[in-house]
Structure formats: C-alpha cells, structure tokens
Amino acid sequence: MSILRGFLWLLGFLLLGDILVTLLHLPISHGVAGMLLITAWLMGRGRLNNDIAIASQALIRLLAMLIMPGVVGIFFIADEFAGHWLAVAVALVVGTLLSVLTTLWLMRRFMPGVEATSEAAPNE
CATH class of the missing domain: 1.20.5 (Single alpha-helices involved in coiled-coils or other helix-helix interfaces)
Incomplete structure (x- = not known):
C-alpha cells in the first residue's frame, strides 16, 4: 500500500506542475515543474516521505525504459x-x-x- 501512496504523491505533484505551467504559461516542462515543486516541499519538510522513497526506488529501476520514448522521438524530428x-x-x-x-x-x-x-x- 505504501508504494501506491508514493505513486499518488508523485502523480499529485506532476498534476500540480501541469496546472502551474498551464495557468502561468511558464516555458518549462510540466514534469520539471512538478519535480521542482516536490523538491521544494521535501526541503521545506526537512525529511523524506517514506512512501515517495519506496515509489521512487521502483521507478529508478525502470529509468532507462522511461527515458527511451524521448530518445526515440528525436529520430522523427532529425x-x-x-x-x-x-x-x-x-x-x-x-x-x-x-x-x-x-x-x-x-x-x-x-x-x-x-x-x-x-x-x-x-x-x-
């Protein structure tokens, strides 16, 4: 259940980043904005959320697969x-x-x- 809560935290910050970029017309990626928000939140707390740490470890193992679509997309705009x-x-x-x-x-x-x-x- 902890991994599910962690993914929900990550998804929540991704959605907050999406909302922030859309409303303020910021020239950055929605995902980057979400990562900046979660980083600021974690720094403000002064400690890591255990649920987020567990979900992040699962994603780190899949990092190459998560990056691959962006790399492959370069071939279509070469x-x-x-x-x-x-x-x-x-x-x-x-x-x-x-x-x-x-x-x-x-x-x-x-x-x-x-x-x-x-x-x-x-x-x-």
Whole structure:
C-alpha cells in the first residue's frame, strides 16, 4: 500500500506542475515543474516521505525504459537539426558532463560514508 501512496504523491505533484505551467504559461516542462515543486516541499519538510522513497526506488529501476520514448522521438524530428549538429553535439557533451559532475557532487555530499571509506583504507 505504501508504494501506491508514493505513486499518488508523485502523480499529485506532476498534476500540480501541469496546472502551474498551464495557468502561468511558464516555458518549462510540466514534469520539471512538478519535480521542482516536490523538491521544494521535501526541503521545506526537512525529511523524506517514506512512501515517495519506496515509489521512487521502483521507478529508478525502470529509468532507462522511461527515458527511451524521448530518445526515440528525436529520430522523427532529425531533419529539423540540419545545420545545427555542432550545437546539438556541444549541448549533449556539456549537458552530460554537468550531469555527471552534479551527480558526483550530490553523492559525495549526501553519502559521506563513501568518501570516508576510501580515505580509511590503509596504503600498504
């Protein structure tokens, strides 16, 4: 039952993001707006909702499948990128590097045991 409550929380914030973007005519994705709302809510609470954590873990295992439709969709609009491949390639490389660096920074910040474990190993 906990996973269902978690999915309902996630769906609720997705719908709130959809409403916010539609009403305010914001130039961002509905999903991104929902993620920003849930992030602000969780930061305001100061702790993680256990139901959301359980539902999120189930979604993380399916992440590649959730991303795939967007990646496949690029093939249908590839002709619109004609003459802009350098900009697209630079954006992909820079975006990937920033994503990896951000993930590394967050992991080191919120998982202090990872850094301590590597430093605690003796160099013999």
